[in-house]
Amino acid sequence: MINQPITSVWEITMGCNMRCKHCGSICENPLPDELTTEEALDLCRQLGELGMQYITLSGGEPTTRKDWHLIAKELTKNGVIPNIITNGWLVTEEIAKLAAEAGVGTVAISLDGLEEHHDYMRKPGSFARSSQSLKYLKDAGIATSVITTISTENLLMLGEMKEKFIEMGVSQWQLQIALPMGSFKDRKETTLAPSQIDDVINFAYETMLEDRIAVDLADCLGYFNIKEIKVRQKRAGNENAFWTGCGAGKTSFGILHNGDIVGCTSIREQKYIEGNIRETSLKDIWEKESNFAWNREMSRDKLSGVCKTCTYGDYCHGGCSNTRISIGGDMYAENTHCSYNYAVACEMKKLSDNIDTLKAQAEEYLKESNFEMVLHACERLISKDESEKLLSDYALAAYMTGNYKLCVELNDKILNKDSNHVYGLKGLGLALCKLERIEEGIENLKKASELSPEGYVDPYHDYIVVLFQLGRIEEAKEVLKMAQEKHKACAEGLAEEFKELVLN
Template sequence: MFRISQYMRELAQAQSTGVYPVVKDRKARGPVVIWNLIRRCNLTCKHCYALSADHDYAGELLLPEVFTVMDDLKAFGVPALILSGGEPLLRPDIFEISARAREMGFYTGLSTNGTLIDALMAQRIAEAGFDYVGISLDGLKATHDKFRRLEGAFDRSLAAIGHLDKVGVKVGLRYTMTAMNGHDLPALLDLMQEVGAHKFYFSHLNYAGRGNIHRDKDAHHQATRAAMDMLFDRAWAAAQAGSMDDYVSGNNDADGPYLLQWVRQHLPQWEDALRARLVAWGGNASGQQIANIDNLGHVHPDTMWWHHDLGCVRDRPFSQIWNDVSDPLMAGLKQRPRPVQGRCGGCQHLAICNGNTRVRAQQLTGNFWFEDPGCYLSDAEVGAASTPFEPAPAKRRRIEVVTA
């Protein structure tokens, strides 16, 4: 996750005081775990990475198994659990799990589509003490309902935000931009202010890309740049106004170098200080500071790697699986710098972005370490040229995955 607002608030403070603030990032010993506790969902969204449907799935972790895993996660130094699905509110014991997570001292988030949250459910969520609830919106009403394949889904999710706000639960919007919903982004950002949401999570699409392209002319990459410019401007205005609203992004760590370019243009005196902060951030954290456990207990480097199984918590503790670098992907992800190739290998910003999102390269070429086709920076901006590649075999399963 790239915390745009955090850096904008630091820049605003620097502008006000004349000194860039000293900030010490405290990295936890263990990763943040996004935990898909259930695969069942009341929706069948077009872009679901879990391919969920409204029926039960056999073999999911039972409550005692969940508690055993939580004990191991706590001992391993995991700071936060993001409870996801499917639709996590369909799991009958979700509040038992969340209560124990809070008792154990985990930062506990809930990732939901929001359609099941009425006033009573909002009260239960508030009483459970969730630190944060993220509700996915794919656009305004027509767009969202089309993505979610349910007429009225937008109205129900929007109502959920209001119910949660009334009972004092911190709630935010989660949005993944595609060619089909990018036109709704400005209105969604306005909507955030209107409905009492205090966080906007912008997710880039994790896709198998378009080949060896000219990024400075590619329409998709130009749309991405325009979206990031919009987010930067909104976050900067909020920071200058003293607002604590958060704008964050995910699934494309080119956002770090792109913010550095924004600062070079608008606040050049703080470029060097921000560069040091971004290097300390460290870029893509898959296999390092972000992890995923699916509904069957299988561990993955993050939620976008469901097709790559590192092991099951029923067979070995998560802590052992996570530290095992006999898996070639995990061995490379944990390296610094990673063994990336092509543009990524020659990029002047590698220390900031850490090679970006490896799943896109793997899905396109079959090579974990090839350049990320989702990087929207030009060859001139990264200081390296694209490298020709052989496309993945036709039989390779291409996945388009976004958020829960």
């Protein structure tokens, strides 16, 4: 199913009045194949017809394009809120007034450090010009924010920057990491190390708690770190919000200067261009099922390293796609700049080479319900020990981390040794159900239940739950009745646990 797109980034020009040392696009002069005003305005109408809610106009430097305000105005006319990312150099009172008249929602200005560092990275005098542009925009009634790109060169400045921005009246601040692409490839040695991602997240969390400036983490920063989740929840105004994977081609897309449509403007190689609006309507490009397949069909089993088996892999899908490409060198590379990935990698370094010690570590992780680490410990042990205990622990860890195909393989090994192994049948049944091989799964759960010894009601419990979740209520009631008859000592407890089922 193709989702309704919500937002987009549109690089309206490749022209730029700066030569930033960390620019991901290496922008200089406008290119001859940029969309004409007429083409751009038609695209605005198509964006409205597609039901877009927001769009970010960027570049290059969008204000170097003379008709930027006409584009913004046409977007507003078609029900799409235009936001702008600018370096602020050209923003005057007149420009701010034009933005307000065009219905611009938010203008984000890039500020990458205190004055000396910012001017070094961008252009002498740019910090002062950007600071003044914030005032012009606020005076015009436009919401503003600041975006900071972080490398090792300005990481330790964040505290001072925060105080300066608060003094300047900045109310919103987005943090993102510099990635080794474009101009920044020449400075890739200043890319943050995996260990420094938590430094940024910790800073954002502490800033959030202070509540003096609203802070946001860009999509390239995360994931599944408690503090990072709290920051996202605060900014989203939703206590259940968390990272759900790259939205490219799912809820968002990018528009290049010439009308090429991509999933993300940072991922622009020819093989990722899904069409061009000069040749095909935006609606047809978006709705073509084979388009954006690299992300629409992304699954964690296509990823590598820790990402391939990660507990959160089915939600996260490896985090930011551009991070994997620019740092890992491949769309399916492991995302080593993920907070959770780094935590797991650090823990994996503690795993012993001694088999007995490693077994003890696996047992300890199991007691702690740290199934991620049980999985990695068992993965190392399995070549040396295929005992029933190890296979069962490994299968449990595979199931609990969502690695259902692996869980099936491991339970099959258990059942090859003992076809009536109750735990193996139960585990196989549950994993098959997760893989939507429902009838096979139920058959194994049924067999496990029938073979379960007195007092061991887990197979029946799982069998009932699966049937209940499938909406097969009458079957679930019948299985509950059989369980109570077979395990009389547990009958009352089963009745209490499945009280809702009994009452239906």
